Amino acid sequence: MAGLSEVRSGRTGSTAERGSMAERADAFADPFGDAGKTGDAAPPACPEPLSLAASVGLTDLQLLRRLGTGLRGLDEHEAGRRLEAYGENTVQAKACPPWPRLRRALCDPFSVILYFLAGVCALSGAHSTAVVLLVLSCASSLVRFSGERKADREAAVLREIRDATATVLRRSGSRSKPLAREVPLGELVPGDLVRLSVGDLVPADLRLLRAEGLTIRQALLSGESEPVDRHAEPDRPRPRPRPGTASLRSLLDRPDVGLLGSSVATGSATAVVVATGPRTCFETTREPGTGARRDSSFERAARSVSWLLGWIMVASLLLVLAVGTVFGSHHWALLPFAVAVAVGLTPEMLPLVVSGALAFGAGTLRRHGVVIRRLPAVHDLGGVDVLCVDKTGTLTRERLGVAVAVDPAGRTGPAGDAALRWAALNSRIIAELGDPPLLDSLDEALLDADLDPHVDPHVDLDADPDPDGDPYADPVGDPVGVEVLPFDPVRRLATVVVRRPGVLGGVDTLVVKGAVEAVLDRCTRLSATDGDPAGRPATGVTGRTTATGATTATGATTAPGATDATGPTTAVMDDACRARAHDLAADLAARGLRVIAVATTDRPRRHGGYRVADEHGLTLVGFVGLRDEPEPSALPALAELTAQGIAVKVVTGDHPDTAALACREAGIEPGAVVLAPDTDALDDAELAPLVERGTVFARATPAHKARIVLALRGAGHTVGFLGDGVNDLPALEAADAGVCPRSAADGPRDSADILLSTTDLAAISRNLRAARQSLANIGNYLRITLASNLGNVLAMLAAGAFLPFLPMLPAQVLVQNLCFDASQLALAFDRPLRPDAGRPSRLDYRALARFAVVFGLVNAVADVATFVVLMRLTHGQSPLRAQQVFHAGWFTENLVTQALTVHILRSPGRGPRIPAPWPLRASNLGLAAAGLLLPFTPLGALLGFAVPPTAYFPLLAVILAGYVLALLLTRAVVAEPPGQSLRLRK
């Protein structure tokens, strides 16, 4: 596409538009023109650097002079000099003020739980436990803090700057013509002229010199997610702002500036670079953390799990108080006991284990060519249960070819070819005048068809237009482009204005092509030529064999004397004609063609300044149907996704019938296609069931796509969105996991969480498993830790009834938790899911609580059995010795049972387990060994352990065997099918 654009933009020099730009350019002084390059005089010094804030009081002309540039841009030599003088257009990763972020990390619910515990420990005299808890909570806050800072940096525009390019107008020498070329963003310098188009990042701080339908997104700077209008203001008087008043906010509100860090949502523009790199507002005034951040499925899950832990802890403390009241004569101090219980419950290393599992998942995906731009996106991808995709490039190959062209009566042949040639003219003028020439695959196909001599054997494309002949004999002739209103996915139209030498009367012709509904809504007439290759007037519309094989005629009444570009005779388009035209387009779409309507109108000549508002009162010339080959990989990939439990929904801007056929070819039953505009009248509650039921959503604008994604999320789904167009940008941002190919435009790439090396759906199904494994590992850690910790707490409470001392001291509980947690870091390497585990899952606190209670009870039974054995064995010993042996014995049993629990419960569901990988086996063995050996070491003595008698170990073996049996039985009876145990229930 780029190649074609370049070739086509090579023809641009002769156009009126570029002529006028060049004339204006000549009117401006070019301080680095001949004077600077010929003679021996040293070139003038580079202008003083300027900030955007300092430039707001200057008119365009003053600004260009101040920047030492003109409308012809800089020459390469001067640009090189400036690059040396000002440095690269890159900004260092800005040191975010750490305090707000740190405050947030320190105040997350999980850390608060640990502070609370540390406070209780300190009060109860367990100072060392309090210190360890504080250190752990700070460490977990720091893990989160550094993770978020990294994610911030990744989200920031800086990374993109390194990869992206900008279209800049430069001259090879001072006398040469300016040429548009792509340069890396880092090489832009103040004074460069850049062109912006849909999806581009704003590459530096800019003043707009010319803009057409431009809206930009600046969420990263302002936090507002909606795009804002921007336009040039060449004639605006510019009072110099008072010093200090040009704040970031006021700059963000100015209509004629673009700031580094924003991106183009619609339209196009030409702008002059005012400030680059460290002198941009992004670098000097941005308050980090102001960008809009989406609350993804991972963040919601993390929050709910933290709250679950908090509630369990409060409940257990209340339980302890109740136990204390019931056993009022008990000589345990209530507070240390409460502390021991609470410490026993807390999975202190949760953030570390979660980050480790996510990082390992991201590493695996990276090896498959997938870049994860936000670490929690690994979790979100693993949890996706609805995947929304666009049509073109996903279900189809995006290699369009013109299949048919018809006139409003549905006739092919010369009559239809007129529609094709007008459409191709529109694309050609966009290629020539577009700023930059933004051609999509549809334009490419039209141009290719137009260049194909077989398309219309009746018309000699190279023939000179006959100035004395019928001006409509060749509707294309040799028209000169005057203006371009480029395609945008909201209005779904692309319009060019041409001036045709053969046409007398000083008229310009607007040539409009676009989505059928968008064009027909703006048509008041239709071309009524009878298809004569010479384009002579029709005498009326007759039924003929049409493109769809039926006899179709719009049945229009001709309006004698009415003339338009499409022919000397046009007909009034009444509602009946309009309905028949819609039917004709629907017939074409039902054949799987991507259909555009083509219309024209003549307007009294004026000098530029055509607007979108001029697209009305059009005359319909006909329709062009383009075939898009089905993507062969889509069918197996969709089957694979379905097998993996994912519902695929197609959300497209295309015609409903085209979309439906593309879906059928890809093996998706489209059902009743939902027309996105019809959902406008529905509120969120009404929309929810519709998006649940619907499979295909057609005629969706970017805003519709985002709303559909949000409605699905609201209905409890984890939603992925795969799209590569700028019109997919809002949906990519709205989804839990926004996925886009690396080859996509800067805008979607910037918004996506996950970048794929290819566009095909198979890339998602291939990588889904790795993401799900990561999610399963996090779930396993939480489930197993909570179950065994809850088991310990229940055992402690039970022990309160018959033990004269604490079953384990708070410090011992803490060490035991740390040993377990450290060993569970190896869970990151686990692959617990079977290859056929075909259900998405997500962390759900209710399922988690159920699991913890059931298996916690099994664990508590084993603990109580151990207590009984230990009480027997220590009977008659001194109270201190009995206590120390008891503590050591339970410590050993605890760690060994935890290792066994991980080993048996790591594979979800009831089916056979997948063998554990060696890191996990090694860490589990290490855990059991630590439990068995620590009481024999000096560290054990330091912790207050005494070596249990030898008779304890065979009895422990019996208890452990019983525990394994109980675990296996419980798992067989109560475990839910794979993926279910963590599934969200609404």
Ligand SMILES: Nc1ncnc2c1ncn2[C@@H]1O[C@H](COP(=O)(O)OP(=O)(O)OP(=O)(O)O)[C@@H](O)[C@H]1O
């Ligand atoms: N270059 C163009 N010029 C004029 N009209 C166009 C152009 N490209 C697309 N259209 C029209 O606009 C409609 C919507 O196109 P758009 O590219 O916004 O859809 P989309 O959502 O990207 O579709 P998909 O899901 O197939 O990728 C198309 O059906 C077509 O009728």
